[in-house]
Amino acid sequence: MNIIIVGRRHGESRNIKLTSTVKHLLLGLLFALPMAMGAAGYWLAERLSGDMALAPDAAKAWERDLVEQRQELQALRHSAEQEMAALTVRLAEIQSRVMRLDAVGERLVDSAGLPSDEFDFGVAPSVGGPIAAPESNYQVPEISNAIQQLADRITSREQQLDILDDLFAAQKLSEDTFVAGRPITKGWMSSRYGYRADPFTGRSAWHAGVDFAGKDGSDIVAVAAGVVTYSGPRYGYGNLVEVxxxxxxxxxxxxxxxxxxxxxxxxxxxxxxALMGSTGRSTGPHVHFEVFKNGRSVDPAAYIHRRPR
Structure with a gap:
């Protein structure tokens, strides 16, 4: 078999003679090429169809991930809202306890007679100091832990203030129940304790108290804190008050x-x-004042001139 090749320049031509082996090889290539192209086309179609089949599954998987992430985000938001509500309630409780501590502190200041301008519980205490370099191992506590620590400190302060309040109250009660002073705000002592000439008979008679004369209707005051055990008329005493x-x-x-x-x-x-008068066995406006200790009458003069605690 001869192949003639004609060139473009000068119309030159060349003859190529093919052997039988080459001829058979070329024929084989001509038959194999269509088969190879068909196989390549089938492989490419299968590959593309596989990718198209994977695309919907991937989209569904991504959609499921997005739904789960939205649900997790919603759960986190709900949890954060619950924690904030709990913290708000806790802060309100601590604030009420702080107000109670302020009230107790103000009462202690008043009971102890301390200067109110130096212990003003309505004003935040003055604090200050230079900025210190933070420690490298310091960790900021969580809000809930910080609030709990503050609550524990407040509880400790409450217990201490309660103890002080009880001590002051006991001391104040002891001072208030300490019998001392005169039973009048204005007037003078008109008769002492002991034997005297009876104002009605002129004979010597025992006088178990002291008399303070004054203006009719003037105030009679308790010489110490206590409980009224008698209030009303009694023979010889007129209108009587007993404490x-x-x-x-x-x-x-x-x-x-x-x-x-x-x-x-x-x-x-x-x-x-009571108000000063002249009821009962009396010659004029005055108060008859008696002091009893363990059921026995004692001279009130020792308590009238007694220095208060």
Whole structure:
């Protein structure tokens, strides 16, 4: 078999003679080429169809991931809202406890007679200091832990203040129930304790108290805190008020024009319990004042001139 090749320049030509082996090889290539192209086309079609089949599955998987992430985000948001609500309630509780501590502190300041301008619980305490370099191993505590630590400190302060309050209250009660002073705000002592000439008979008679004369209707005051155990008329005493002060002490206030308290009332030191008058066995406006210790009458003079605690 001869192949003639004609060139473009000068119309030159060349003859190529093919052997039988080459001829058979070329024929084989001509038959194999279409088969190879068909196989390549089939492989490419299968590959593309496989990719197209994977695409919907991948989209569904991504959609499921997005739904799960949205649900997790919603759960986190709900949890954060619950924690914030709990923290708000906790802060309100701590604030109420701080207000209670302020009230207790103000009462202690008042009871102890401390300067109110130096211990003003309505103003935040003055603090300050240079900026210190933070420690390398310091970790900021969580909000809930910080709040719990603050609550624990407040609980400790509450216990300490309660103890101090009890001590001050006991001391104040001891001072208030300490029998001392005069049972009047204005007037003078007109008769002492002991034997004297009876104002009606002129004979020597025992006088179990002291008399303070004054203006009719003037105030009669308790010489110590206590509980009223008698309030009303009694023979010889006229209108009588009796106060039990505890620790074995009891006082009486007689010849009252008007009584201001009733049995069972709690009176404080210097409270007005009656008005001066001349009821009962009396020659004029005055108060007959008696002091009893452990059931026995004692000279009130020792308590009238007694220095208060």
């Amino acid at each position: 039990n002060h505890g620790n074995g002490y009891k006082t009486r206030y007689a010849h009252c024009k008007e009584i201001k308290v009733s049995v069972g009332d709690i009176v404080r030191k210097s409270d007005v319990i």
